[in-house]
Amino acid sequence: MTEISNNKTEVIVVGGGPAGIACAVTIARAGHEVILIERGSFAGSKNVFGGAVYAQPIREIFPNFEKEAPIERLNIEHKYAILGNEDSTVISYRHKDTDTPSYSVIRGKFDRWLAEQAKKEGVIVVEETVVRELIIENEQVIGVKTELEEYYSDIVVLADGVNSLLAKQIGFRDKMDPKDVALSVKEVIKLDSQKINERFNLSDDEGCIYEIFGGPMLGMLGLGFIYTNKESISIGLGVGLDALCDRKIKPYELLDELKKHPTIAPLIKDGELLEYSAHLIPEGGYKKIPTLFGAGVMIAGDAAMLVNNLHWEGTNLAMISGKLAGETAIRALVKGDFSEKMLSRYQKELENSFVIKDLKTYRNLMDEAHQRAESFMGYYLEQVNEFFKMFTTVDSVPKRQKYHKFIFDFIKKRNIIELFKDAFSAFKLFWSILIK
């Protein structure tokens, strides 16, 4: 403690989200001194996400969390809803998986719990404190400058979120482009648990996730979501910031449109808005991962752009990257070596884990998706609903005639060259995902 009162410790972690907490607790468990600095009044108070965390990676760090942490519901159903203007097609996968489940949680409660556990295990959590800049000496990060004072440490781990101004300060990150982030807005709507259970076909403590395509987001790289909490519904959407800028769309108006859709409106009917929120999601993928380490510094979680957007994974990549940064920090502390070379182990560990492997698998996804958004996020979604409309309508028109018309329209409306381009793009993408 004397060292801490002298403003020098072994590791400073900036940011009390899943990445920072996982990192700090890993280091504290090995008996090292670690300070976690959080700018909000408590961990989780500045954090927003859709809604669900995944049990397996959290168990790696907090084995008993399912018994002790504030969890809303265990998700037993994933619904993929493709919205047309009035109609919709919904595919649903239902399975009560208790081996590797996901849970809906509320970050203000859940992250706060994680931070409380970290405190119990020896992490010193400093709240309501903003790190304004990193202190650098001889090209090595040696501490942080807050509004009030300077703290020194052997290693600083940046887990300061999607906007990571600190990664920018030390040149680890380029300026972010609107196409590399999605802007998400969310409303948490109060609804009693009985109504939630009825509307989503659930029993108590069971949850349901909607992943929503099309509707007001038709033709844009954007998705909507619904998560069920104990006594509220989280509904929101995330859309590429470039698309919002190009089309001059107000994000909350887009969400209002989604809420009005005939498939969605009954789910939230008579609910009372508890809280509105917004957040950015890093969407650049593998190609936009910043420099991950330097002398005396490592970067984890959203700050390192570690999000697998296709699978809606973020908090798990955050926690595992935080843990791996923590393990590298422990090795460095044991050896007393905080050089760039020593900390490069963190990147190797990330590359050997699913974190970078998965992002690499999908490295071409965003490029193709941006180029073909109009077709993959627009035209084909419309055609799914067109097909089912044709298939389910009984109007005494002969079926063969209907099929022919559907196929003719399908080709004519998109034109054959564009169809080939789409097919080529899809082939390229599948090849890069499955083969190399």
Next chain:
Amino acid sequence: MTIDDKLFTVKYKPDESSHLRPDLEKCKSCKSKICTTICPAKVYEWEEGEKKLTVNYENCLECGACRIACEKNCINWEYPKGNKGVTFKNG
């Protein structure tokens, strides 16, 4: 429900000074003024009469969208002080 009604549900502890400082001279020549559209909290409003960008920083949800979207790249964007700004209870 208007955006003002939505923002009414958010808990804030406003600072005395703004943590969002656009270069107001550059804003005058900005064509898109995209911050006035994409900000999810309607922080930015263009006063045509005064030719001035108003910054309602008290409403800021600290998302960072304006910083990235600004075509003049002229918003000096910081986090509010440690105990200030937004607190999400249901994030």
